Amino acid sequence: MKTVIDAHNISKVYNRKTIPVYAVNNVHLHLERGEFTALVGPSGSGKTTLLNLIGGLDKPDEGNIFINGVDITNLSSNELINFRLRNIGFVFQSFNLIPVLTAKENVEFIMQLQKMNKRDRGERVDKLFKEIGLEDKLNERPSKLSGGQQQRVAVARALASKPQFVLADEPTANLDSIAASNLLDIMVRLNKEENITFLFSTHDQRVIDRARRVITLVDGKIISDSANVATNTMHPTN
Template sequence: MNVIETKNISKLYKQADQDIKALNDVSINFKKGEFTAIVGPSGSGKTTFLNTIGGLDSPSSGKVLIDNNEITKLNSNQLIDFRLRNIGFVFQSYNLIPVLTAKENVEFIMLMQGSSKSIRDKRSVELLKSVGLDDQLNRRPNQLSGGQQQRVAVARALASKPKFVLADEPTANLDSSSTSNLLDIMSRLNKKEKMTFIFSTHDQRVIDRANRIITLEDGKILSDINVK
């Protein structure tokens, strides 16, 4: 069953007098449990594609369906609610809330969803334990290393029990040991919980772990390879 389905999506940006096509008639499906890397040179449309399927950007034309629901028809408030309940985000610069502790950052999403305190407590500790940070619960982001912050970001992305996780160059700011550690965690969650992960990346170490590699160039899909 397809978790994500895009039908002929295009995204046009106006720059000065020029129209720039960031996405050009992209149609693609993602199934549950895939561990996908989207690769391509800078400006190929990777981030625009992730933003479009994540409901952060709307396509100029075409449709995006998540679990057969067309999100391109939702208004901005509906989209915010949709993202809260269906999508986990991991950003390149971690983007944790600096004034909250690791545990509070993870709990934050669940709080927005209206989960009870007991559920929030239990799940946030479980998730931080699963990313190896059960001893850092009460530390704020500025007291954690880059790798640890990104692991908190992964735990936060999973806190809402999303249908899939979108990660925009999640390893770009990490050293090799932190990258390897993060990928181990995400691979384990992918296998254990059948969580769908979609990465945009330049990082060969991420590409090596992916079971599907999609190459974008000039807003078009150049190749779509399943790796066994």
Template sequence: MEKTVIDAHNISKIYNPETIPVYAVNNVHLHLLEGEFTALVGPSGSGKTTLLNLIGGLDKPNEGNIYINGTDITKLSAGKLIDFRLHNIGFVFQSFNLIPVLTAKENAEFIMLLQGIKKSEREKRLQQLFKEIGLEDKTDIRPSQLSGGQQQRVAVARALASRPHFILADEPTANLDSVSASNLLDLMEKLNREENMTFLFSTHDQRVIERARRVITLVDGRIASDSAAVPTSIPHEQVVT
């Protein structure tokens, strides 16, 4: 049986709930299995980033529950949620968001240090990660000296360094040229194929959408279509393994 990674039930994010309610995410059901390579698409303002933030535990829904590997993250306290993110979720942001005062290697190492991983293990992982992203010769360079594509690769390495259950990427190719975007997608696909890493990314980029194996379309905060063979909503009790 395939393992469920993300199971979101009836989640809604409402701004101004007391006055003029605006539904950024409206009663969404989402079910992701391990190893999926999923694109979240939709026009601007459709709620893609909000949905990613909710799934990533960066924001709390007004309604509904989100289970990550069986843990309802909507019930976690702020402190526990930070710890949960650290150990379970990898993030890749649109504008890379690397720490400018740290080198590429230190950026990737930072998250492992937060996890308390031993130096020998960190070194081993870093060596492997930088080999995978093809930046073995750029480890000691600061982000400002890297190209956008290289920075985003380091961001992927950082997301992978913590050995998360899945990676959330918010428009990862938006700030990249076509070659860098293609290279990044190659890398993400490779990680998905070879390491069975689950990816959920929001995008406008047609090149990304074409390479996704599952495409979920959001319109006005609701799922308008889902190319998945499995239903988008499965009762939690049936899928948690």
């Protein structure tokens, strides 16, 4: 198995000069390619901070994070942006699509940043929209799409750059049960069929139930890291 994420002793401290608050406290995390992992814990436990650190959106105060063997804690701001563009896909809780672009343009935008040619972009957009089941919504703006449809477009956007893994911060939090179930179906299928690694923070029991590994975080520390037996029986690890 190829290691995708390897985080060593990472900590993130706020209010360091007054009363230090450890949002992430000496966390070790190791993810292999093809994992489908849920990061769970109560509000304020540090899930989003940990995802931001792993995604290179924020820098840890202590420790190192290796993505595909690259220590991203030593990268400059611009190197990090380029690294994110080519290696990490993001799905945000509130979709975060660009409102003035159509669904297709939102997905294509990432590939334009990667300087992919127009023909390849077109082919990849068609493939991704087929996978998320929104071929008929290509030219709709986000405001014309339901929350579930917007989040599916956000997943397509996250996958557009063919990333090493996808980080999803509470991806189902703003969705109704049907939309959440549809989204999970897509993510599970992509994980299973294309071996895409997913790490998502969630409170949603439906997501936790379908994860193959569940990491529990409390007060910035991992208190448990276990395989989800029921899910692993249904979807054995690739």
